[in-house]
Amino acid sequence: MMEETRIDSFIESLGSPAPEYLEELAKEARAAGVPIIRPPMMDFLRTIIWMHRPMTILEIGCAVGFSALYMRECAFEDCRITTIENYEPRIVEARKNLAKYDPDSRIRLIEGDAMEIIKGLNEAYDLIFMDGPKGQYINMYDDIKRLLPPGGVLISDNILQEGDILESRYAVTRRDRTIHSRMRDYLYKLTHDEDYSTSILPLADGVSLSVRLGT
Numbered sequence: 278m279m280e281e282t283r284i285d286s287f288i289e290s291l292g293s294p295a296p297e298y299l300e301e302l303a304k305e306a307r308a309a310g311v312p313i314i315r316p317p318m319m320d321f322l323r324t325i326i327w328m329h330r331p332m333t334i335l336e337i338g339c340a341v342g343f344s345a346l347y348m349r350e351c352a353f354e355d356c357r358i359t360t361i362e363n364y365e366p367r368i369v370e371a372r373k374n375l376a377k378y379d380p381d382s383r384i385r386l387i388e389g390d391a392m393e394i395i396k397g398l399n400e401a402y403d404l405i406f407m408d409g410p411k412g413q414y415i416n417m418y419d420d421i422k423r424l425l426p427p428g429g430v431l432i433s434d435n436i437l438q439e440g441d442i443l444e445s446r447y448a449v450t451r452r453d454r455t456i457h458s459r460m461r462d463y464l465y466k467l468t469h470d471e472d473y474s475t476s477i478l479p480l481a482d483g484v485s486l487s488v489r490l491g492t
Contacts, residue, residue, distance in 0.1 A: 285317075292316040293323070296350055298378060302343050311367065313343040314408065315481040318434060322406070325486070326351040329430050331403030336360040337391045337417065338409030342371035345384050348406070358384045359402075361391040361409070392417055401426040407433040415463040422472070427491035431473070436464060437483025 294300060306313045314322070326348060332355060336345055339362035348358055362368050368388055375384055387394055391409050395417060402424050407414055414433060425431055467485060468475045475487040 289316050292320050295319060295347060299343065299347055299350070302341070302346070302374060306341055306343055311341055311370075313340060314347070314434065318481045318484065319347055321478075321480055321484065322348060322432070323351045325430060325432065326404070329404060331430070332356050333400065333402045334358045334404045334406065335395075335398075335402040335424065336406045336408065337395075337421075338362065338407070339371050339386055340364075340367050342374040342378075342384070342386070344406070344408060345371075345386075346374065346378050349379060349383055354383075356383065359387065359398075359400075360384060361387045361389070361394050363388070363390050363409075392420075395420040395424065398424055400424070401429070403429055405429070405431045407431065408435070411435055412459045415459045415466065418463065418466060422470075422489075425489045427489050429489045431485075431487040431489070433463075433467070433485040433487075435482045436460060436477070436485050437479065 295303070303313060322344070330353060332353070334348055334352065334356060336348070336358065339345055339360040342360070345358050345360045349356075352358070360371075362371055368386070371386055375386060392413050398420075403426075405421055405425055407417075407421070421431065464477070464485065467473060467487060468477070472490055473487040474490060475485055478484050478486065
């Protein structure tokens with residue numbers, strides 16, 4: 278388990294606050310034990326969106342809609358966001374939040390297993406944000422790559438698994454070993470794929486930033 282350091286706390290103290298309604302959503306989500314992106318990750322996403330200026334975004338893992346709504350706040354008005362969620366209780370909350378805070382329907386929520394849904398998607402996405410089940414990142418690899426055009430950006434969150442990724446397979450609990458090995462496979466494949474330029478950053482719980490190469 279990674280412990281928050283003084284550097285982490287200092288960086289987080291410098292972060293920009295989210296709009297008030299999102300701050301309230303964040304408090305509610307954390308109180309309910311719903312995982313949402315951490316403040317340093319919010320700043321990172323905002324910076325990438327302002328740099329890259331995506332017009333289409335795909336998010337794997339909507340939860341209650343917090344990160345989709347945050348990306349909506351950062352992106353241009355013409356940007357359209359597709360987000361996928363499979364867990365019914367969170368879908369209910371996400372639908373409620375999107376109905377309230379996405380009045381012009383810039384966010385489309387698709388219900389179901391992301392691994393199956395993305396097989397049927399054919400649109401190219403300027404930015405793909407992976408924040409769903411960590412053990413499925415490797416299984417979605419080929420379809421995600423298919424949906425990302427040259428110049429597109431892929432962001433994968435929570436890749437350090439609270440520090441467990443650094444440990445040997447046998448040093449993590451038995452129930453986490455499959456996720457551990459799959460994440461290691463994903464990171465190796467991502468960093469050795471000649472179609473990507475990838476950086477791994479120890480931000481929050483770890484993030485990879487990949488740009489699809491080619492013209």
